[in-house]
Amino acid sequence: MSKAARITYAVSTAGALLGTLGTGASQSGPGVTGVSDHVIAMSRSAILRYWTVQRMTRALTPPDRVLRRPPQAPLAVTGALPLEAPVAATGALSPATPLAVTGTPPPKSPLAVAGALSPDRRSAQGPGTPWASPGAVRATTGKVFFTIDGADYVCSAGTVDGANHDLVVTAGHCVQNAAGVWARNWIYVPGYDQGRRPYGAFTARRMFAPKAWSGRHDENHDVAMVALATADGRHVTDVVGAQNIAFDQPRGTVAYGFGYPTGGRYDGERLAYCSGRTHPDAHRLTQDQGLRCDMSEGASGGPWLTRFDARTGVGVVTSVNSFKYSDDPATMYGPYFGAAVHRIYEEAQRA
Secondary structure (H helix, E strand, O other), rough: OOOOOOOOOOOOOOOOOEEEEEOOOOHHHHHOOOOOEEEEEHHHHHHHHHOOOHHHEEEEOOOOOEOOOOOOOOOOOOOOOOOOOOOOOOOOOOOOOOOOOOOOOOOOOOOOOOOOOOOOOOOOOOOEEEEEOOOOHHHHHHEEEEOOOEEEEEEEEEEOOOOOEEEEEOOHHHEEEEOOOOOOEEEEEOEHHHHHHHHOOOOEEEEEEEEEHHHOOOHOOOOOEEEOOOOOEEEEHHOOEEEEEEOOOOOEEEEEEEEOOOOOOOOOOEEEEEEEEOOEOOOOOOOEEEEOOOOOOOOOOOOOEEEOOOOOEEEEEEEEOEEEEEEEEEEEEOOOOHHHHHHHHHHHHOO
């Protein structure tokens, strides 16, 4: 295959070469790995003061991240486009203050959209559309704002059921960059909608990621769990509810992917989604699953729900938006939730 393929996803760091992905280098994805965790020292009030309107509205472009196949492999993977958008602002957050977020992602090829999928339809939806139903997923999915190396970014995340009632799941690159630097000023805005914060904002108090991600940024482990601080004495899942989460589930099932994409035809202001049957990595570089979806940067970390009831908005989280290949912008990839993810979940839910 002579044409180079690029991995596009929400990276906030390093244009340096991360290393070589051999045929077997990414095959250990579902295995058990250690857990990296990070305790947030900054106070909740200081983090909320940081997120002014100006910071949330200014967008930057993160440096590229490069992954390459060995010379004998037929597919070269070079460069990266951000799948999360940087952001930045003045003026303190308040429920009445719109949090407009804009970005300047590279142009993408237009993708045909057959029209919005109504919540009661069961057919698969490829290109993403705004989520129109008032179901639970609208409250259990939210937008994330954070800082790495002085730049401000956005991602997506979703609440999951846990013993501490404080847990959200997102992508690993939404909490830590390729140099191993943990994110600062990390907040989660559940139910974000065109600048509105119907449930307020929750700050991170502790972050967890597989060491396979923290140590070598193995794409198979691009997952993180974040334990949130309470807001006015209330836990996030007591306020908005939570989706169930499951591990070691069958592959090739129908999934709904959610997030707040900011690039291309999206503005990051409304919850969007795609749905369809998952399939193996077409380039066979990872053990991730693919989902036909044109959501772009900003959607990273948004949950994939299987056994999803479109009328109630309830399902089971089995992956998150992670990356795309630049030669296939119509497919989103998400890591398989196996033993490694189960392990970080068990530690995070008790934090």
